[in-house]
Amino acid sequence: MPEETFNNTPDASSGSGNRTLVTLASLILVLIGVKLAAAFLIPVVVAFFLSVLAYPLMRLLMRVHFPYPVALIVTVLFIVSVLVLIINAGTGLLLDFSKEVPDDLRKLQVYVNDAGQWLESKGVAGAKETVEKLNWQDISGYLTGPNMSSVLKGTLGAAGTVAEYAGLMTTVLILMFFILGEARGTHSRVEAVLQSGGPDLKKLLNSATDIQKYLGIKTILSAMCGLLAGILCHVVGLDYPILWGLLAFLLHFIPAVGALVAGILPFFVALVKLDMGHAIAVAIGYFVINFLIGNFIEPTLMGRRFGVSPFVVVLSVWFWGWMWGPIGAFLAVPLTIMIKVVMENSSEFRWLSVAMSKKKVKRGEVVLEMPELDESEMLGGGAATEPPH
Secondary structure: OOEEEEEOOOOHHHOOHHHHHHHHHHHHHHHHHHHHOHHHHHHHHHHHHHHHHHHHHHHHHHHOOOOHHHHHHHHHHHHHHHHHHHHHHHHHHHHHHHOOHHHHHHHHHHHHHHHHHHHHHOOOOOHHHHHHOOOHHHHHHHHOHHHHHHHHHHHHOOOOOHHHHHHHHHHHHHHHHHHHHHHHHHHHHHHHHHHOOOOOOHHHHHHHHHHHHHHHHHHHHHHHHHHHHHHHHHHHOOOOHHHHHHHHHHHOOOOOOHHHHHHHHHHHHHHHHOOHHHHHHHHHHHHHHHHHHHHHHHHHHHOOOOOEOHHHHHHHHHHHHHHHHHHHHHOHHHHHHHHHHHHHOOOOOHHHHHHHEOEEEEOOEEEEEOOOOOHHHHHHHOOOOOOOO
């Protein structure tokens, strides 16, 4: 793997403190603008990443001699079908599950009260009184009936109502159609921009290749995680195994915290519907699934390709979740990869790219782990480059 070395000695030409302050202030203003423009930017970003993920299918269809317009239409229809299937199955199962929430909460209340009483007996002052103050009726009312739409709305993040969500998805799919339609001319336009005295955007396009590989691998691993979680819940005897599988599939896209959150609800459902032994079995099963995928399979497939430190990954999930809600958390790593590439090619912000990278120290020098890109990937492997002829 190629390495890039930086001297550990401070560079006197890096600029004064005032220049750094102005640069950071400008960065903060840009981030404020990105947050305020979320309603406009989110559909564009989602459409771009869906296009990056879908492009290999369109390229495969063209390789087997599908005409370009037919390959484009088939690819978009396939993505639409998958999204509709996931949304319909997920919302239908979630609404069915919500009808059982009141009974489940009453059983959970017994466990919580017993736990509070046990903690009180072990010397935790006020534990019993604290759990008795919980308003289970309000919790039940919020999670059932008409209020379930509020839960769905909060889950969707950017969409305020079902109609707005449908409008958002329509906008995303239209943008995706045109992005894929323009994909094969992007490489030529980048060359034209460079020859006209504009910035060199080749590295930014190369990042599309990395993002394509990341999203592809992440989708496969998330599907594997969802399938195993669904099988686990079915074997244990938990109701709605498809719902828990879909939940694990979706949340596995969120690094670090998604896999943990995916197992919490099935654990409590197993606790109230079955018993403590089955709940522990669910918890252990989720732990084994996520441990194997997260610590063995995913690092093997991902390698060190993306050059972003684990701390930056976790921080990016929190940051983009704050900026754009759940959608931002899902897209945190691809967005961070793109921003890192942009900063690598900026003299003012390159130090931030260095701070975000995986690095080690050799003989007093900082050595960055740089992603490997072979000739085919740089010239034709990405979603935003010309398809092979």
